[in-house]
Amino acid sequence: MSSPELISPRSARVSAARRLAKRNFRGKDRLFLAEGPQAVREAAGHRVGGAATLVELFATVEAAERYADIVGAARDAGARVQLASEEVIADISTTVTPQGLVGVCRFLDVPFEEILAARPKLVAVLAHVRDPGNAGTVLRCADAAGAEAVILTDASVDLYNPKAVRASVGSHFHLPVAVGVPVERAVEGLKDAGVRILAADGAGDRDLDEELDKGSMGGPTAWVFGNEAWGLPEETRALADAVVRVPIHGKAESLNLATAAAVCLYASARAQRASGGCRSVTQS
Numbered sequence: 001m002s003s004p005e006l007i008s009p010r011s012a013r014v015s016a017a018r019r020l021a022k023r024n025f026r027g028k029d030r031l032f033l034a035e036g037p038q039a040v041r042e043a044a045g046h047r048v049g050g051a052a053t054l055v056e057l058f059a060t061v062e063a064a065e066r067y068a069d070i071v072g073a074a075r076d077a078g079a080r081v082q083l084a085s086e087e088v089i090a091d092i093s094t095t096v097t098p099q100g101l102v103g104v105c106r107f108l109d110v111p112f113e114e115i116l117a118a119r120p121k122l123v124a125v126l127a128h129v130r131d132p133g134n135a136g137t138v139l140r141c142a143d144a145a146g147a148e149a150v151i152l153t154d155a156s157v158d159l160y161n162p163k164a165v166r167a168s169v170g171s172h173f174h175l176p177v178a179v180g181v182p183v184e185r186a187v188e189g190l191k192d193a194g195v196r197i198l199a200a201d202g203a204g205d206r207d208l209d210e211e212l213d214k215g216s217m218g219g220p221t222a223w224v225f226g227n228e229a230w231g232l233p234e235e236t237r238a239l240a241d242a243v244v245r246v247p248i249h250g251k252a253e254s255l256n257l258a259t260a261a262a263v264c265l266y267a268s269a270r271a272q273r274a275s276g277g278c279r280s281v282t283q284s
Contacts, residue, residue: 004061006084009091013082017058017092017104023158026107031055032160034103034172035093037067042170043105044073052077053173056104058084058092063100070101079103094162109159112151112178112186116193120148121278122268123190123222124261127183127236129156130227136167137258138225143171145265150175151222153183187224187239195220199240200264201232202254206244208267218277221268228257 006014019025020033034043034054046053057074061083064071074081084092092102115123124142129135135157142150152159159179165172178186187197200223211217224240226232237243246255246263255263272279 004083004085004088006058006082006088009088011088013056014084014088014092017056017102020104021094021162023161026158026160030107031104032107032165033092033094033162034105034165035095035101035162036099036166037070037101038170039165039172040101040103041070041073042173043103044070044077044079046108046173048106048108051106052079053105053108054079054103055106056080056082058082058089058102060084060086060089060100067101074103095166107160108172108177109179110176112181112189115149115151115176115178116189118148118176119193119220120195120222121220121272122147122265123149123151123195124265125151125153125183125186125190125222125224126156127153127224127232128227129225129257131257132157132161132163133167134228134257135159135161136164136171138261139164139168139177140171141258141262141265143168143174145262145269147265148175150177151181151186152177152179153186154180155183183224183236184239187222190222193220195222196242197222197224197240198264199224199226199232199237199243200246200260201226201237201243202245203231204243204245206242208244208246208264211242211244212267212271215271215276217268217271218274219272220278221272223261223264223268225257225261
């Protein structure tokens with residue numbers, strides 16, 4: 001069994017990785033942390049502009065043996081692999097129970113114009129979303145529903161917040177994300193690209209079930225999701241082509257943001273893949 005190369009939390013490399021838990025250092029270095037086998041595996045296979053996304057991997061000896069395939073993929077990607085003590089991993093990690101793998105990754109957001117140029121058919125827009133766990137979970141839902149892009153407005157949480165990265169469970173590396181886009185610009189650009197804008201709001205005047213029954217959801221669509229506590233402000237709702245509520249058939253007061261996003265995105269995905277939708281049933 002190999003011995004750890006890094007045993008002191010005070011080493012320069014450990015300090016450089018540890019500081020990425022803070023947003024200002026992430027922005028300065030344009031690097032973020034990805035923790036756990038799933039996120040690191042996805043990072044090892046991802047590239048940004050031809051360059052590998054994963055630049056460094058810290059692993060305990062036990063994790064390196066258990067996830068030898070991931071460590072191998074990291075080395076193949078050109079990442080520097082550091083065997084570290086459990087104390088060092090705990091010092092870098094932002095979780096209570098680290099899984100023994102922590103990757104340092106390059107920023108991977110793309111320009112908003114790049115998303116528009118791809119003529120997306122399904123997009124999630126996070127407007128005023130402040131909770132990183134919600135942001136990461138919506139990103140995961142968008143990925144699972146087959147969306148082509150996610151947009152975080154300038155009033156939303158940092159895409160690279162460690163909680164957001166963990167909540168996405170690797171989806172950060174699966175679809176393009178634009179950040180810091182003013183909501184007005186996002187809506188205007190998507191409309192110009194032929195995308196219908198639907199604002200998700202519990203007080204919406206349109207019912208999701210009724211929209212599906214009318215067959216009005218088969219075209220390119222962007223869903224705008226707001227802050228879980230106070231929803232979307234009136235000026236943001238006014239930008240949308242329609243404000244849609246998810247019907248509550250039982251006695252629940254409401255749905256949380258991530259659950260509502262999953263319902264809305266999957267409703268669009270199904271409508272788009274139905275006969276007459278903007279995707280054929282054979283498209284992924």
